[in-house]
Amino acid sequence: EPEVTQTPSHQVTQMGQEVILRCVPISNHLYFYWYRQILGQKVEFLVSFYNNEISEKSEIFDDQFSVERPDGSNFTLKIRSTKLEDSAMYFCASSRSGVVAEKLFFGSGTQLSVL
Amino acid sequence: SQQGEEDPQALSIQEGENATMNCSYKTSINNLQWYRQNSGRGLVHLILIRSNEREKHSGRLRVTLDTSKKSSSLLITASRAADTASYFCATVLHGSSNTGKLIFGQGTTLQVKP
Numbered sequence: 001e002p003e004v005t006q007t008p009s010h011q012v013t014q015m016g017q018e019v020i021l022r023c024v025p026i027s028n029h030l031y032f033y034w035y036r037q038i039l040g041q042k043v044e045f046l047v048s049f050y051n052n053e054i055s056e057k058s059e060i061f062d063d064q065f066s067v068e069r070p071d072g073s074n075f076t077l078k079i080r081s082t083k084l085e086d087s088a089m090y091f092c093a094s095s096r097s098g099v100v101a102e103k104l105f106f107g108s109g110t111q112l113s114v115l
Numbered sequence: 116s117q118q119g120e121e122d123p124q125a126l127s128i129q130e131g132e133n134a135t136m137n138c139s140y141k142t143s144i145n146n147l148q149w150y151r152q153n154s155g156r157g158l159v160h161l162i163l164i165r166s167n168e169r170e171k172h173s174g175r176l177r178v179t180l181d182t183s184k185k186s187s188s189l190l191i192t193a194s195r196a197a198d199t200a201s202y203f204c205a206t207v208l209h210g211s212s213n214t215g216k217l218i219f220g221q222g223t224t225l226q227v228k229p
Contacts, residue, residue, distance in 0.1 A: 004157070005155075009165070018185065026149060031215055033215040035217075042119070042219045042222075043158070043203065043205075043217075043219040043222055044219070045216045045218070046217040048216060055215070056215075056216055058216075065190060091157055091158065093158075093215065095215060100145050100146065103135050103148065103160040103163055104158075104160060104215060104217065105160070106150075106157040106158040106159070106160075107123050108155075108157040109156075109157055
């Protein structure tokens, strides 16, 4: 079965540094998402992306965050100046369409540790 | 209180037994989905039930939805050690235009002992 691929699996960075988390969604999928899970907490929606635009973003997704689809296969999440509280597992997901009852395919996640 | 509360938080059973996990929510939904997460891995979609459906089956999984009580349950029958994982319910709110905004519950950690 096709998979969503995320790299790196672990990322350690210093507070204030920029990080870019990378994702390769499933090839025929058109909708892309980022979620995060802080240790011991719920999985939280960050942003959805379609047709090279943000469709929806949560309150968490402030000006420090940005997303990009730089080519036909990659989807990235950039955190401009990381904070300690950005430490979390970040999941990329994709779906074939924007139909409401559509399942999401998730990657294995990138564990971000901000020191 | 929040959308998507699950109980129990943790469940430990013997292989072969059935496991039941419950999810309650507060706001009207379009659909409710269940996901599994193995330790250190991503979320895997298990089953989706629409707000106008009451029950769905997929293999050893049975999901029910009671919109009057705003609750859902996931039943795993004849559990196996490989079913050991965390299970999350996730809702898509009624009126949502974007399929990707799932609101997750806290999850139930299931341990199936061989």
